[in-house]
Amino acid sequence: MDEKKAAKRDEVNPVGYHDGEHTKNVRDWKEVYDFLIDDSTLIPASPDPDCQELRTITNPWPENPSQFRVVCQEYAREMEKLAFKLMEIICLSLGLPGGRLKGYFEEQTSFLRINHYPPCPFSDLTLGCGRHKDFDFLTVLAQDDVGGLEVKRNGKWVPVKPDPTALIINVGDICQVWSNERYKSAEHRAVVNGEKERYSIALFLVPSHHVMVKPLEELVSEEDPPKYLPYNWGKFYATRNRSDYKKQNVDNIQIHDFRVPN
Numbered sequence: 559m560d561e562k563k564a565a566k567r568d569e570v571n572p573v574g575y576h577d578g579e580h581t582k583n584v585r586d587w588k589e590v591y592d593f594l595i596d597d598s599t600l601i602p603a604s605p606d607p608d609c610q611e612l613r614t615i616t617n618p619w620p621e622n623p624s625q626f627r628v629v630c631q632e633y634a635r636e637m638e639k640l641a642f643k644l645m646e647i648i649c650l651s652l653g654l655p656g657g658r659l660k661g662y663f664e665e666q667t668s669f670l671r672i673n674h675y676p677p678c679p680f681s682d683l684t685l686g687c688g689r690h691k692d693f694d695f696l697t698v699l700a701q702d703d704v705g706g707l708e709v710k711r712n713g714k715w716v717p718v719k720p721d722p723t724a725l726i727i728n729v730g731d732i733c734q735v736w737s738n739e740r741y742k743s744a745e746h747r748a749v750v751n752g753e754k755e756r757y758s759i760a761l762f763l764v765p766s767h768h769v770m771v772k773p774l775e776e777l778v779s780e781e782d783p784p785k786y787l788p789y790n791w792g793k794f795y796a797t798r799n800r801s802d803y804k805k806q807n808v809d810n811i812q813i814h815d816f817r818v819p820n
């Protein structure tokens with residue numbers, strides 16, 4: 559517990575250990591450890607659009623278990639390779655050069671999240687992770703054999719069969735915007751288990767803080783105009799970080815806020 563406290567994150571430092579996350583203003587039944595792929599990463603100092611100040615965030619690695627840091631970093635490197643490969647394939651599928659998006663990730667803010675869902679005595683009353691769409695370009699998710707992940711399909715929650723030997727790839731909101739909705743991000747949630755604890759590990763692939771996310775020029779035309787107004791990734795991330803840890807009176811920021819009406 560002391561190691562967890564030492565690595566605790568807050569509204570200012572958005573990486574490290576946390577057990578009070580809110581998804582859409584409702585507290586989740588889980589604890590997480592978040593760490594950046596690039597150990598020191600630049601993000602805006604404040605969500606305020608007029609503030610140009612940046613700050614560097616670093617991973618608060620716990621000292622124990624002693625192998626934790628090395629194992630996490632090695633896992634992250636392998637998952638990162640896979641995520642960039644998948645990004646290339648998505649580019650090709652959109653008729654773009656494979657490396658079209660790579661430049662947006664030179665100062666990537668990508669991070670991994672280890673989710674731990676303890677057994678929950680009120681498993682029918684609460685969720686491990688409330689319904690949401692990932693805000694990133696894509697997510698590579700590994701899970702154990704307990705099960706709990708559900709995806710919304712045709713208006714119904716469909717359980718994803720747990721398979722510790724498989725990886726689940728989620729399309730995220732940034733992919734939806736860049737592709738001008740040729741790809742749609744997937745809504746999902748995690749239910750909790752009355753008896754068993756569950757672990758999952760996600761890699762969130764996200765661009766550099768200064769990137770303006772908007773439909774790619776090659777994919778828009780007069781017949782298919784941009785469906786989103788540009789938004790600054792760093793400011794979006796900073797705004798989310800402020801609202802993910804406590805209840806707010808307003809909904810947290812969503813790509814829907816930038817959607818051009820039909």
Ligand SMILES: O=C(O)CCC(=O)C(=O)O
Binds near residue numbers: 701707748
């Ligand atoms: O634990 C899971 O299966 C899903 C976690 C998730 O959706 C997330 O961390 O964004």
Ligand SMILES: [Fe+2]
Binds near residue numbers: 690692746
């Ligand atoms: Fe998610």
